[in-house]
Amino acid sequence: MSQPHIAIIDWTTSPQGDPDSTIEREIIGSAARISRTLCETDADLTDEVCEANAIIIWHNMPLTAKGIARLKNCRAIIRNGVGFDSVDVNAARERGIAVCNVPDYGTEEVADHAIALAMALCRQILPLDAEAKQLGWNIRVTPKLRRLSALTFGIVGLGRIGTATALRAKALGFRVVFHDPYLPNGADKAVGITRCRSLDELLAQADVLSLHCPLNEETRYLISERELALLKPTSFVVNTARGAIIKKTAILAALYDGRLAGAGLDVIEDEPLRSEEEAAAPNLIATCHAAFCSVESKIEMRSTSARIALAAVRNEPLENIVNGVRS
Incomplete structure (x- = not known):
């Protein structure tokens, strides 16, 4: 029998990985042959990749139904990260291929990043830095400087990262208030924060809105023109989840029109920013879809993905299946 192949x-x-796939090789050892292929889209998949028994795929590389249809021997597709919206999970389920993710890596980093963006906005760190470097100052942003204990921090989605962010904000x-329609009663008591029964109720209160929900058909454009209009014009918006949860044109227009005090976006719809006009939006802090990133988190993520891939080629039970395939 030929050696299993993990692509x-x-x-x-x-x-994002290294050419030698060092971490993955340490976990998988001689149990499978490992290949690494660079692709822009799944149209670039090679015949070798399509023959693999398991696939580990990095974020931003889409795997559509058309690409999945070409997979001949694959038992599992492992998304290197929390989100799995880049993989057509339904198409994989129809083919009997499990889709797995790594939901528990980078929790600390993303929560820290959300808080860092919120703090930078509430304390106007970047405008103050720019003004100080002009070798003199008038502190022009004084009207936007806020006392944290006077503010309400609103969280959408109280999963692992949302909970970690709530505890830091608290x-x-x-x-701290939150909205999550999928949590049972009592989650608010366990964390010691206040529950809002509707998104509108949360938006009316939030001085900082921080998003921590997955991207799916329910949450795409969850925050659009109507929702932004419910926020106070003095509010700040932070997104470290998925870009298309916020409608890009809506939030940029709100910044340009002064209907929002600022935004900290680690992720943005159709990222990266596409024009100088987008990048010049007033009071926008943009980072490079890097909230998850640290030396430690990437080791943790890659180790977990490799462990799941190893289980796949050994026909062992799989962790973190997101599309219901239990083969």
Whole structure:
């Protein structure tokens, strides 16, 4: 019997792994042959990749129904990260291929990043830095400088990362509220924060809105023109989840029109920013879809993905299946 094959698919535009797949090889050892292929889209999948028994795929490399249809021997597709919206999970389920993710890596990093963006906005760190470097100052942003203990921090989605963010915000003195229609009663009591029964109720209160929900058909454009209009014009919006949860044209227009005090976006619809006009939106802090990133988190993520791929080629039970395939 030929040796099993695990294919790692990285994104040509911005590769995240290393050419030798060092971490994965340490976990998988001689149990399977490992290949690494750079692709822009799944149209670039090679015949070798399509013959693999398991696939590890990095974020931003889409795997559509058309690409999945070409997979001949694949038992599992492992998304290197929390989100799995880049993989057509329904098409994989129809083919009997399990789709798995890594939901528990980078929790600390994303929560820290959300809080860092919120703090930078509430304390106007970047405008103050720019003004100080002009070798003199008038503190022009004084009207936007806020006392944290006077503010309400609103969280959408109280999963692992949302909970970690809530605890950090609470420790800093914010009043913390959340909305998550899928949590049972009592989640608010366990964390010691206040539950809002509707998104509109949360938006009316939030001085900082921080998003921590997955991207799916229910949450795409969850925050659009109507929702932004429910926020106070002094509010800040933070997104470290998925870009298309917020309608890009709506939030940029709100910033340009002064209907929003600022936004901290680690992710943005159709990322990266596409024009100088988008990048010049007033009071926008943009980071590079990097909230998850640290030396430690990437080791944790890649180790978990490799462990799941190893289980797949050994026909062992799989962790973190997101599309209901239990083969």
